[in-house]
Amino acid sequence: MIFKIDLINEKSFEIIKNQTILQASLEAGILHYHACGGKARCSTCRIVVQEGEENLSPPNKAELKLRNQKKFPGNVRLACQTRVTANGVKIQRIIKDEADLDLYVYGKSSENIQTVGDEKSMALFFLDIRDFTPFIEKHLPFDVIHIVRRLNILFNEVITQHKGKIIEFSGDGVYAVFGFDEPVDEAVNNAYKAGRQILSSLHKLNDNYIAKYFDYKIDVGMGLHAGRVIVGKTGVKENNPYTVMGLPVNVASRLESSTKELNNNFIVSEYVYEMLADKNDLTEQKQINLKGASEPFLVRLMGKPFAKLG
Ligand code: FES
Structure with missing residues (x-):
């Protein structure tokens, strides 16, 4: 039979x-x-x-x-x-x-994070998975969680390779900080390289896996800023994640959300741009408004327009 x-x-x-x-x-x-x-x-x-x-x-x-x-x-x-x-x-x-x-x-061994309590200049990186709702609506819960895990592993590997630490995973995004052990200009360049590598690794993952098995392509929007922040550990015992606080964190988050209005998948502040070793003078400059600020804020469009998804 x-x-x-x-x-x-x-x-x-x-x-x-x-x-x-x-x-x-x-x-x-x-x-x-x-x-x-x-x-x-x-x-x-x-x-x-x-x-x-x-x-x-x-x-x-x-x-x-x-x-x-x-x-x-x-x-x-x-x-x-x-x-x-x-x-x-x-x-x-x-x-x-x-x-x-x-x-x-x-399985993967867990990261051994050292205790830190400090005020210092750091690079602040936000990433958001774009337009993920259609994927959630079209796929089984197993697939949704599986793909988010695959993406988070990719983001974590690239960020860790570039000496960054992930402060927070949200359902469809990541907040990471660079510069725990290096000066801010080095941290900014590491964070920028991490962003570029995430884009190229994601491109491969889309072609070799997500498009092949799920008939879908994932895109991300990323924002990068730097500045003086307060760093500390606020958790309890093993559950002891870092907290990084300060106005530059809010600015970096705002840069990530500006990727939508500026239709570009990687936005950095002018302050970050000036510190980049590998920059192109022809990179487009734009202005955005920050909540509570009277002056427009200068940014650079370092990525590409978003692809049509689905
Ligand atoms: S448990 Fe090894 S092949 Fe099935």
């Missing part, structure tokens, strides 16, 4: 009774991860069942053992142990590339 199974966002394929989902998936040409060779030891073949759970074989002893160890939610199954008993099964692969392996299987 042959059934049809739908691998959401990828392809539908046939599965013979008594064949495992992993075997059928591999036969259908899908590069389905199976590091232990289908022995219920690695969990890289794991899938999320979105529909038709009742048409699957129940977990066997080996699967139950691994599921209990890994504390999988009820709708996560091992493709190498699961068989299909009727049509109407819709699943998603969880591990699609090496970064997913890090995210879900091997």
Whole structure:
């Protein structure tokens, strides 16, 4: 007997009774991860069942053992142990590339943050994922959270590589600070390079992953300013995040929001621009209004107009 199974966002394929989902998936040409060779030891073949759970074989002893160890939610199954008993099964692969392996299987070590309490000049960087609501409306909750995690990992890696620290992740944005251990001109250049690298890495992630599996392209808007701020840790015990406060923080946030009105994905203040080692005198200059300020504020458009999304 042959059934049809739908691998959401990828392809539908046939599965013979008594064949495992992993075997059928591999036969259908899908590069389905199976590091232990289908022995219920690695969990890289794991899938999320979105529909038709009742048409699957129940977990066997080996699967139950691994599921209990890994504390999988009820709708996560091992493709190498699961068989299909009727049509109407819709699943998603969880591990699609090496970064997913890090995210879900091997894990990442947490950052060891030193205690800081100071007033100093720093570079302040805000990033916002643009027009994310259509993606949320079109995709399953699993996909939405998965993509936000992938993006946050990308942002965190690039920012950390450039000696920055993320102060806050919001649902669709990031606030980061540079200059804990270096002078402000160096911090500004690091933050600027981080912004540029985020744009190029995001471009690759869009082409190689998000467009391929989710038929969507993510864009971001970024603002960068620098100035004297108060830095401290205000949390309790392990939950001890930094707080960075002061007017320059509000200005940097305002620059990020001005990316929409100026239709440019990377806006820096004139103060930051003057400190950049790698700048182009032809870069367009604009003025924006800051809340409570009588004078217009000078900014530079360092990015590109937003692409049409979706
Ligand atoms: S391939 Fe290793 S648990 Fe399925």
